[in-house]
Amino acid sequence: MADYQAPIKDMNYLLYDVFKNDQLWATLxxxxxxxxxxxxxxxxxxxxKIAEQVIAPLSREGDEIGVSFDNGNVTTAPGYQAAFQTYAEGGWTALGGDVNYGGMGMPKVITSLHEEMLCSADISFSLYPGLTAGAGLSLAKHASEEIKQRYLTRMYNGEWSATMCLTESHAGTDLGMIRTKAVPQADGSYHITGNKIFITAGEHDLTENIIHLVLAKLPDAPAGPKGISLFVVPKFLVNDDETIGTANHVSCGSIEHKMGIHASATCVMNFDDAKGYLVGEVNKGLACMFTMMNFERIGVGIQGLGAGERSYQNALEYAKDRVQSRSLSGVKSPDKSADSIMVHGDVRRMLLNMKALNEGSRALSLYIAMQLDIATYGEGDAQSKAEKLTALMTPLAKAFFTDLGLENTVAGQQVFGGHGFIREWGQEQLVRDVRIAQIYEGTNGxxxxxxxxxxxxxxxxxxxQIFIDEANAFISATTAENMQEFIAPLKVAVDDLQKTTSNxxxxxxxxxxxxxxxxxxFLHIFGYTAMALVWAKMAEVSLAKVSEDEAFHQSKLHTARYYFAKLLPRRLSLMAAINAGAEPLFNIPDDLF
Incomplete structure (x- = not known):
């Protein structure tokens, strides 16, 4: 496997040349x-540096050895403890945290690029701080001042980590069916009793305390999702002087044996009259948890991008080194026994698919992150518009990027041929690790x-309509002749998106x-069209700057042309499928399946 190299140049190009975030920050x-x-x-x-030098080297052994379970205790893979300590000491656990409790307060555009690097290095490792960051957002927005003071600072400095405990064996998507109970106590706390499954980082040895955010219902709660409340349930109780106290009645019953992300502990968690503390209002817990869930959904989308980027780097290095057969148009390397597989059209197709979809996903993820930053820090109409775009595009980020992530890791595996199926090359791990991203945090369906x-x-x-109006405004304002090769197909795609939505x-x-x-x-039609918009924005910048860095910007322009010619047309078959209507699915009786 190629050594991971973070695409810093591309990230800065997007931040400042394409989206001009430095100018945006100055207005917020x-x-x-x-x-x-x-x-x-x-x-x-x-x-x-930390992704390339500290975390990425752990990925292979973490996959091979994984986490181990012994009588309720979970031990992480070799090197994880030291790496997590280095990560926390560097302040990375505080990157996007509330500045009032020790966080750095960085915008989402920065934390999303940080997340991509972690996911490219090792998705399993990224999940431990990722869950804590999401829980921190939920507590910062909804918890009482007492809870914030007690927990957030220690979460931000990496001493404590956190989880989200939603799923039960009978209640996944339909959280209104949960059975975990919360019984009020005289001191204002609650006794939490129930079982949760699929809890990422529910138990481990990386931090001295684990803070669980648990969904439960009071005895008199309304039925369904309107009766869900959210509670903080620490692994160890915290004394009044903020030192670690006695163990709470929280235990790990087992860990799951999974297809991938072997170094991430996926736990069954048992709560037996565990002491918990209410977050937000009674029966309003789902709204509180959605603050974390929406953060995690964008983060899971970035897992797809991170795996896709690593796959591309691996496959490109292999394709340039691997010699096999000759070019159809004649010998390209007469000094060798065969040409590199870079001469073969199908290999170039797979590599360019990965390159165009990865770079497009990175640009689109930053566009979505910018909306989240404006929604969080902006004011007035701009804030309202950004809130609606964030709501619209959060499910797109999660599902579209993870579908592309699996496609790109499988494509990289195909470039490797038989070596892509062999564990020692590391490529097959990416396929296994990214597969879960289409499933957790709400399946892509x-x-x-x-x-x-x-x-x-x-x-x-x-x-x-807000998105379509923004895209049309860009189209109308972009009149340069050299941009029409991008603007013309973008306009057709946006018009088709509007028509398909209406239909x-x-x-x-x-x-x-x-x-x-x-x-x-429909989600994929929207995804390819939104990606066309950001590719057109990149093309406009690179046409203007090509003389400053010819190799970089020519690469961008060639890739943009490839996207519009070879990938944007995917939406046409999807439109045809939608136009076929619901009847082909529902005309078949269940007993004829």
Whole structure:
């Protein structure tokens, strides 16, 4: 496997040349005092070092050895403890945290690039601090001042970690069915009793305490999701002087044996009258947890990008070194027994697919992260618009990027041929590790339904119209002749997206099943169209700057042309499938399947 190299140059190109984040930060007072270009460039360089030199070397052994379970205790893979300590001492656990409790307060555009580097280095490692960061956001927004003071500082400095405990054996997507109970106590705390499954980092040896965010129901709670409350349940109770106290009634019953992410502890957690503390209001827990879940969904999307980037780097190095057969158009390396496989059209197709989809995903993820930053720190109409775009594009980020992540890791494996199926090369690990990203934090089918049914149909098309208006404004403003090769197909794609959205909403008014049968295809149409917009923005910048760095910007322009010619047309078959309607799925009786 190639040594991982963080794509810092591309990240800075997107941050400052394409999206001009340094100018944006200056207009957002709560960000301007914490971040500027010099600070962010230094952060990304240091993050690259720890990802490349400390975390990436652990990935192979972490996969081979994994985590171990012994009578309720979980031991992480060799090197993880030392790496996590180095990571925490560097302040990385505080990167996006609330500055009032020891966080660095960095914007989402910076933390998302940080997350990509971690995921390229080792998805398993990234999950431990990733869950803690998400829990920190939820507590910072919803918890009482007492809870914030007690827990956030220690989470940000890496002494404590955190989890999210939602799923039960009978309740996954439908959280309204959970059975975990919370019984009020005289001292204001609650006794939490129940069992949770699939809990990432539920037990481990990296931190001295683990803070569980647990969904449970009070005895008199309303049925369904309206009766869910959120609680902080620490592994060890915390004394009034903030020292570690006695063990809480929380235990790990077992760990899962998984297809991938072997070095991430996926636990069954048991709560037996464990002491917990309410976060937010009674029966409003799902809204509190969604602050964390939406953060994690964007983060899971970035896992797909991180794995795809690592796959591309591996496959490109292999393709340039591997000699096999001759070019169809004649010998290219007469001094060798064969040409490198770079001469073969199908290999070039796979490599360019990976390159175009990875770079497009990175750009689109930053576009979405910018909306989140404006929604968090902005004001007025700009903030309102960004909130709606964030809501619209969060399910897109999770599902589209992870679908592409699996595609790109499989493509990299295919470039390796038989060696891609052999463990010693490391490529097959990426396929196994990224596969879960399409499943957890809400399966991609659920994300597609969230996008189409809740965000688009639920807003009567308003949220999608905001995106379409922004895309059309860019199209109208971009009149340069040398940009028309990108603008013309972008306009067709945006018009088709608008028409497809309208057609689905119209069809669903007569047959609600049209939403479910169209959702997955629609999400991908939206994804390819949104990616075309950011590729057009990149092309515009690179056309203007090609004389400054010819190799970099020519590479961008060639890749943009490839995207528009070879990948954007994928949406056409998806549109045809949507136009076929719901009948082909629902006309078949269940007993004929």
């Amino acid at each position: 007072p709560n960000l301007a005092e914490h971040v500027d270009r010099d600070t962010s460039e230094a952060i990304l360089l240091e993050c690259a 659920i994300q597609a339904m969230d996008l189409l049914a809740r965000k688009i149909a639920g807003s009567k098309g308003e949220f999608m 689905i909403l119209s069809a669903a008014s007569n047959n609600i099943e049209e939403l479910g049968t169209s959702a997955n295809d």
